Amino acid sequence: MSIFSHDRGVLLLARGDELLVDRVAGVADEVTGAPCTSATRFQIASISKQMAAVAVLLLAERGTLRLTDPVVRWLPDPPPAWSGITLHHLLTHTSGLGHWEEHPAVDLVAPAEPDELLAAFAAVPPLFRPGAAWHYSSPGYVLLARTVERVTGRPYAEFLAEEVFAPLGMTDSFAGSGAGRPDVAVGHEGGRPVPSWDLATVSMGAGDVWCTGADLLTWLDVPRRGRLLGPSSVAAMIAPHAPTGRPGEAYGYGFFVGPLAGRRAVHHSGDNGGYKAFAAWLPEEDQRLVLLSNQAEVNPMAVTSVLDRATA
Template sequence: MRQGADVIVDDTTQTRYQLASVSKQFTAAAVLLLVEEGMLALAEPVGRWFDGCPQEWQNITLHQLLTHTAGLGHWDDYPMIDLARRVDPGDLLKTFHCVPLKFPPGEGWCYSSPGYVLLAHVVERAADTPYRVFLADRIFGRLGLTSTFAGSPGARPDLALGHDAEGRPIPTWELDVVGMGAGDVWSTAKDVLTWLDALERGRLLSEPYRTLMLTERARTDNGPDISGYGYGVFVGELNGRRWWHHSGHNAGYKAYVGNIPELGRRIVVLSNTEATNASTVEPLLP
């Protein structure tokens, strides 16, 4: 764990952990890079990039996918999908099509990992580049995140093995297809701290795209400290100060990142056990 100007270091190794849903920050940034270059538009319909979309999907925009206002559900709404088993990407998209929307696009809020899987596919198609390669070339390499990668690890070293709450090793989720864009990034505490600083300081996204990502784009009312969602981040106020943050949970892994810009305070918690309660980091914040 690394925290802000007064750095607290609990793990000085180069161990790489799954970031789980913290990965959505990279997906949002990838989309915004392409928007900045004129290759995508936030208001464009998702049907431009996918054949065979059901009629109720016709008005879904990239903005709505980014803010979880498209009407798609979360994984519990897709019980036919095994998160640990690789499937053909086309079959996965057809499965998404088969589940009715929870509400008309733009008329509600529901956290949706499938929506971010769709965004990763849009990035692939717009850039004509595999998603993991786009992240490596346009984000990880550019920012010097040398220990960060997306997707299945292959033979890479320094990987934390996921464990259940009783300390037993458990199989990882599939990250190349099912988890792509939603929970597929591996990283270290040091790299994630660099990532948070790069986002806040505009090293990756220029204005207005940096502000679009890190400020409220949709209302969520998830609690006293969380008022809304930007693009890939929850936003709100903590003790009267603006902050943005996100948690993540894959099988065997927990993650939590946060940033309070006014104080220069950042926090990164990466864990390879289900026993971790990421909410316990909040008392560390002023």
Template sequence: MARVEILVQQGADVIVDDTTQTRYQLASVSKQFTAAAVLLLVADGKLARDDRLGRWFGDSPPEWQNITLHHLLTHTAGLGHWEDYPMIDLAQRMEPGELLTTFHRVPLMFPPGTGWSYSSPGYVLLAHVVERAADTPYRVFLADRIFDRLGLTSTFAGSPGARPNLAVGHDAEERPVPAWELDVVGMGAGDVWSTAKDVLTWLDALESGRLLSEPHRTLMLTERARTGKGPDTSGYGYGVFVGELDGRRWWHHSGHNAGFKAYVGNIPERGRRIVVLSNTEATNAGTMEPLLA
């Protein structure tokens, strides 16, 4: 069944709660977890934001040599988005080496650090860096260092297997659609499943510093690159869009996988947070700002 779940909270007061225990694909909201994973490893001393990709992927095209983790985190590496890689079927698994080679075949849109262009492939690369730096599968790293630590008991990454309470994605006419592959192709870019209440806990953990200590929390949640989007969004942090809404600082992100849409937002000054999860593409989940205002 196609459904939209909305959770809005201000401080400890619930404003809207239309939620169940159903787990939805978070789509690109998953990038927040990827960014946090990278920053946890930076805090551990296993990664640095100015690490070049060559440290982790030695066999790369010459034009990739100056790409850093910071560039990938901020969408300033020059990599394209999925439509720029038509040879990749997002519903079909590829071996990691084949996927990386496919990324190499598409020229950069601009030299690293000289522009801004949203790129899910950049976050796939970050997830593979996390795997290599931590020497553990990416989904296991997220479970051990983030989900379990924060008590996100209904949250996981990757293919769901036989887990219960899973939403089935639907198109705009509410017909079931095949899911995207999330263990390799979508890893780090759109691979997390969760419930609205778990996502609210996640938003609060990020803002409060419960997961990331300073300066890493501030690095993630404040502008690291200008996006040219506006008027309410001026920049991108690490895994979040940032800007001002009605004169107040806010951070937010939307997501769209086949059959799923998601949206999260937070205005810290007001203590107002919103989570929208949907398993139908008929939902316009990215226009929920009035609930935050």
């Protein structure tokens, strides 16, 4: 059941509340030789978008914002081209904003001043009018995290720690830089350490969260058991709002919704420099699957073979 390149990372599979696969392998840091353990925190990359979506939904439930709000209401000096973009459009990747490849001027590794980062995003015209198409956009989720900060008057990472992670008991999870933190896996490519992307600003809301495997498995209880959010918010989060163009697949709020290994699933992968991640919940079988690796060569979608073996 080895799906890790060079056997580096964590793999968990649960059916109901029973853990069927619990595998930890390899080293967290090639330089020190520190091993990966169940306490090791990994960058979950774009799975972090789910935390941003939940933060926005929590604020919507509290009445401090609406998903129909134009994002320009919550941002400093927004460009006119963003005037028709709502929070719903950002959540579903239907805003027309580009992904990182459309923003070559943005350095994913170097720290950035927040308003300068927004200006860099604004310098690239939208690809289409809001709601007209689907195009995956990490910058759109950065805008959502900035919105959370503007609405609450609190740092985004602090809001996640106190309002999202703590109530769920995800005590080993955090957002932002891993510098100085214990039990943090170093990203590797070709067996060598690589610099981390900037998670404090550039990837805030889009790819900034660190989790243990157990914490990410717990996270899947948000859609699975309706934890943290009310029923209507959970339903909205995993509803097929926007077709992605792949057969049978749509995007909800922070989740892909569609077939996985031939079964209905809500899922997301993650790909930061030196890290790969995958998390999925299959409602009909009540299976949860988590893969975290600090090796760039891992193919997250290879975990579907684990699901096949578990039901064989």
